[in-house]
Amino acid sequence: MGNSKSGHENLLEGADYAGKANNITKTTVCHALSYGMVTHFGIAHGHAVALSLSEVYTILREKFELLPDEKKKLLRENFDLLIKVMGVKVFEAILQYVNILLLDLNKYMNAELDEGLLECLTDLINVERLNNFIIMLERAEIRKIYSDILT
Numbered sequence: 695m696g697n698s699k700s701g702h703e704n705l706l707e708g709a710d711y712a713g714k715a716n717n718i719t720k721t722t723v724c725h726a727l728s729y730g731m732v733t734h735f736g737i738a739h740g741h742a743v744a745l746s747l748s749e750v751y752t753i754l755r756e757k758f759e760l761l762p763d764e765k766k767k768l769l770r771e772n773f774d775l776l777i778k779v780m781g782v783k784v785f786e787a788i789l790q791y792v793n794i795l796l797l798d799l800n801k802y803m804n805a806e807l808d809e810g811l812l813e814c815l816t817d818l819i820n821v822e823r824l825n826n827f828i829i830m831l832e833r834a835e836i837r838k839i840y841s842d843i844l845t
Contacts, residue, residue: 720826723750727839730818734811744796748789749839757829765828807844815840 728742735742758766773785780788816837824831 720823723824723827726819726824730815744792745843746839747792749842751789769828812837812840
């Protein structure tokens with residue numbers, strides 16, 4: 695197929711299907727939060743995703759006991775897997791590593807806390823698309839995450 699008319703048509707068809715799938719599926723909270731930061735600050739998607747990890751983890755810890763047992767089990771299994779893959783003893787060690795990396799990356803962001811910016815970023819989040827996140831986030835929680843990232 696390569697660089698041919700049929701190859702290009704297949705590529706366009708695949709991109710169309712991917713766009714449609716993205717439009718109807720749910721996303722994780724860190725990814726949802728990243729899109730506005732990528733656009734506004736011109737940072738890489740992975741950088742923007744990493745910026746919210748500590749804040750989202752804090753919310754998960756605060757609300758953990760409110761979760762049904764099956765969600766608690768799933769969350770523990772996911773954290774245990776990350777701990778094993780990263781070769782650390784506790785999940786917080788992963789966050790410490792990420793935060794150290796972010797200190798260097800954030801000097802390129804030029805972020806200033808501005809109420810208009812906070813509102814704009816918060817308004818960009820479609821909370822209905824966050825249904826695959828283990829807890830439901832309120833608009834005020836999303837705004838606080840952005841506020842914490844930018845301070």
